[in-house]
Amino acid sequence: MTTLNEVAAHAGVTPATVSNVLRNRGRVGAATRERVLHAVKELGYRPHLAARALAEGRAPTFALMVSSIANPFYPEFTLAAERAARTSGHFLIVCNTNDDQETGRAYLEQIAGTLSEGVLVTNAELVFDDLRAIAERGTPVVLCMWERPDDPPGLPCVAVDFRLAGALAAQHLLDLGHTRVGALVGSKSSHDDLSPFGIHGARRDGFVERFNAAGNARIVAEFICEADTIRGGYDAARQLLKAHPDVTALYATNDLPALGAMHAAADMGLSVPDDLSVVGITDIQLARESRPALSTVAVPTEEAARMAVDLLRELIDRAPRASRGNPGNTGTPPMRVTSAPVMVPRASTAPPRTQDQRTRSSLRRR
Amino acid sequence: MTTLNEVAAHAGVTPATVSNVLRNRGRVGAATRERVLHAVKELGYRPHLAARALAEGRAPTFALMVSSIANPFYPEFTLAAERAARTSGHFLIVCNTNDDQETGRAYLEQIAGTLSEGVLVTNAELVFDDLRAIAERGTPVVLCMWERPDDPPGLPCVAVDFRLAGALAAQHLLDLGHTRVGALVGSKSSHDDLSPFGIHGARRDGFVERFNAAGNARIVAEFICEADTIRGGYDAARQLLKAHPDVTALYATNDLPALGAMHAAADMGLSVPDDLSVVGITDIQLARESRPALSTVAVPTEEAARMAVDLLRELIDRAPRASRGNPGNTGTPPMRVTSAPVMVPRASTAPPRTQDQRTRSSLRRR
Numbered sequence: 001m002t003t004l005n006e007v008a009a010h011a012g013v014t015p016a017t018v019s020n021v022l023r024n025r026g027r028v029g030a031a032t033r034e035r036v037l038h039a040v041k042e043l044g045y046r047p048h049l050a051a052r053a054l055a056e057g058r059a060p061t062f063a064l065m066v067s068s069i070a071n072p073f074y075p076e077f078t079l080a081a082e083r084a085a086r087t088s089g090h091f092l093i094v095c096n097t098n099d100d101q102e103t104g105r106a107y108l109e110q111i112a113g114t115l116s117e118g119v120l121v122t123n124a125e126l127v128f129d130d131l132r133a134i135a136e137r138g139t140p141v142v143l144c145m146w147e148r149p150d151d152p153p154g155l156p157c158v159a160v161d162f163r164l165a166g167a168l169a170a171q172h173l174l175d176l177g178h179t180r181v182g183a184l185v186g187s188k189s190s191h192d193d194l195s196p197f198g199i200h201g202a203r204r205d206g207f208v209e210r211f212n213a214a215g216n217a218r219i220v221a222e223f224i225c226e227a228d229t230i231r232g233g234y235d236a237a238r239q240l241l242k243a244h245p246d247v248t249a250l251y252a253t254n255d256l257p258a259l260g261a262m263h264a265a266a267d268m269g270l271s272v273p274d275d276l277s278v279v280g281i282t283d284i285q286l287a288r289e290s291r292p293a294l295s296t297v298a299v300p301t302e303e304a305a306r307m308a309v310d311l312l313r314e315l316i317d318r319a320p321r322a323s324r325g326n327p328g329n330t331g332t333p334p335m336r337v338t339s340a341p342v343m344v345p346r347a348s349t350a351p352p353r354t355q356d357q358r359t360r361s362s363l364r365r366r
Numbered sequence: 367m368t369t370l371n372e373v374a375a376h377a378g379v380t381p382a383t384v385s386n387v388l389r390n391r392g393r394v395g396a397a398t399r400e401r402v403l404h405a406v407k408e409l410g411y412r413p414h415l416a417a418r419a420l421a422e423g424r425a426p427t428f429a430l431m432v433s434s435i436a437n438p439f440y441p442e443f444t445l446a447a448e449r450a451a452r453t454s455g456h457f458l459i460v461c462n463t464n465d466d467q468e469t470g471r472a473y474l475e476q477i478a479g480t481l482s483e484g485v486l487v488t489n490a491e492l493v494f495d496d497l498r499a500i501a502e503r504g505t506p507v508v509l510c511m512w513e514r515p516d517d518p519p520g521l522p523c524v525a526v527d528f529r530l531a532g533a534l535a536a537q538h539l540l541d542l543g544h545t546r547v548g549a550l551v552g553s554k555s556s557h558d559d560l561s562p563f564g565i566h567g568a569r570r571d572g573f574v575e576r577f578n579a580a581g582n583a584r585i586v587a588e589f590i591c592e593a594d595t596i597r598g599g600y601d602a603a604r605q606l607l608k609a610h611p612d613v614t615a616l617y618a619t620n621d622l623p624a625l626g627a628m629h630a631a632a633d634m635g636l637s638v639p640d641d642l643s644v645v646g647i648t649d650i651q652l653a654r655e656s657r658p659a660l661s662t663v664a665v666p667t668e669e670a671a672r673m674a675v676d677l678l679r680e681l682i683d684r685a686p687r688a689s690r691g692n693p694g695n696t697g698t699p700p701m702r703v704t705s706a707p708v709m710v711p712r713a714s715t716a717p718p719r720t721q722d723q724r725t726r727s728s729l730r731r732r
Binding site: 076095231 | 410426427435436438440441442444445448457458459460461462476477481503596597625629632651652655657
């Protein structure tokens with residue numbers, strides 16, 4: 001690889017002059033400038049980003065920690081974060097932890113502060129103490145999709161009001177006239193301090209509160225999904241629908257299990273939305289592309305990604321190296337809240353059939 | 367960030383000794399060793415991967431170029447490549463080009479040979495001359511899913527026999543008794559030297575050859591998908607089915623358009639597989655999770671990713687720096703071929719109805 005020194009020798013100038021030309025700094029005459037650029041081209045020299053970043057005490061990438069790149073939410077978030085990161089010339093190193101704490105820890109140890117000058121965390125299984133340790137050693141960490149703006153995590157974060165998202169889903173079913181519904185809540189969490197309903201506790205609580213406040217309506221059953229996947233939603237929905245065939249709607253705390261619930265309904269001979277309404281949360285691309293298209297509460301994924309990258313850059317630029325991202329040195333860690341989630345009604349929800357219609361439909365299925 | 371020199375000063379040894387202890391090199395007494403490790407721990411020193419890699423003339427990442435991280439094939443490939451890369455301590459920088467040549471070129475210019483010591487390319491829209499230029503400057507490039515093992519690309523590659531994949535799909539439909547079918551071919555390509563049927567030319571040719579060889583069978587129509595997406599397949603399928611309502615099966619050169627074809631059929635009142643069989647290629651996770659589950663030709667994605675990472679490592683280790691990955695210096699660029707694709711029959715294909723059944727079904731729909 002051609003070095004700066006070789007370019008300087010070829011052009012008959014000092015390395016500092018080459019550097020000045022490449023960065024548009026200092027005063028360099030037009031002829032010298034041209035000679036340097038000619039040498040750069042002739043030798044195929046490319047400024048060594050990593051070396052430059054190291055020389056400046058900066059590394060040129062952000063690390064993006066994701067639970068499972070196979071979950072289509074994360075590629076969508078990655079796309080948005082990448083666009084945001086590129087505006088400051090940063091690349092994203094996508095670190096996929098496969099929901100494993102140890103893998104997450106290994107990535108953090110290897111990457112934070114060496115390859116990457118900041119860490120974006122989108123997943124919930126990482127141990128907060130690990131993240132705080134990374135931050136205290138000088139590499140800012142931002143949690144990208146904190147679900148409870150009313151309960152800050154003690155780390156810099158971008159929060160989305162997922163309790164409201166749950167409430168909007170409940171209101172949608174209430175507005176349609178549903179009074180007996182089931183809830184599929186996913187999934188388990190490794191954090192003791194979170195709700196017993198796991199990483200989706202806020203989504204669950206918001207739904208339950210709003211639905212129960214209606215008085216005449218009732219949540220007949222809540223089932224926990226084994227996994228936050230289509231399969232996890234399928235299994236939980238089957239169990240719930242078998243145990244409680246009288247529900248007219250299912251709420252799932254995420255789109256993938258909601259899609260699984262639609263499959264389960266189909267396999268049990270139930271037509272969505274005629275026999276059963278299904279509503280999810282997130283609005284991933286598949287929600288728009290499923291048949292029927294999924295009614296869901298859209299969360300501002302792109303906005304959250306952009307805000308998280310902006311916050312990370314601020315933490316990097318603002319704080320002195322020694323206290324970067326260290327909550328102890330900067331008071332309360334910053335929390336930014338995105339705009340509110342929005343209910344997007346599609347084809348998977350409709351008013352419940354009357355008892356009469358349901359009986360006929362049920363007879364026809366036998 | 368703590369430096370090696372600070373650790374050395376703290377332990378009262380030379381930086382070289384610290385380095386030796388951390389790498390298990392040289393001869394260091396037990397007491398000294400313990401003192402160094404104590405200092406490392408106390409100061410929170412972590413070996414600076416990027417700096418070390420630069421010092422050794424190596425960068426610690428591979429770049430993985432993908433067309434569109436939103437296409438679920440790429441996350442699946444990314445997962446497999448990441449697993450393979452991690453076995454040698456490499457991280458994957460995922461570069462998403464959004465099917466744009468210029469973005470791809472920018473990534474290559476910025477990353478190849480600086481941040482990354484090798485480049486894995488999974489997408490077809492990149493300009494081969496750009497890739498060759500990168501390779502000639504000393505950064506090996508491997509094409510990960512070359513579709514035509516009978517026609518090497520002039521760059522190191524891992525090839526999958528996609529012509530055979532197309533043939534297997536044709537044989538599956540023939541075996542079921544289909545004699546009048548349509549083909550959805552995706553999508554356009556920016557390479558002049560590829561087939562007029564774009565990036566999926568081999569998949570198309572394999573299907574057409576095998577199907578036509580059956581004698582009594584006929585491909586009634588071929589439609590090009592605007593995009594290699596569910597939507598692209600949906601639009602093309604609608605057009606094809608409207609123009610040729612007599613086809614009993616559709617072949618799509620990829621799973622996403624095949625899923626779109628199933629949606630189009632549903633919207634036109636056709637039941638899959640009773641009224642229309644649909645078969646795809648790849649076997650992405652969605653193929654297993656769709657309703658009905660998609661019959662498709664599974665390509666060895668994991669194996670291809672593993673082989674591509676292995677080949678990239680070989681190119682990096684084997685060649686002298688100056689000629690790394692340079693086809694001019696090493697003769698014919700290596701091509702590895704994966705094991706053969708395999709037909710996976712699922713619920714989206716069945717024998718065609720008899721004419722009598724079809725007429726009745728058609729009457730019922732009116």
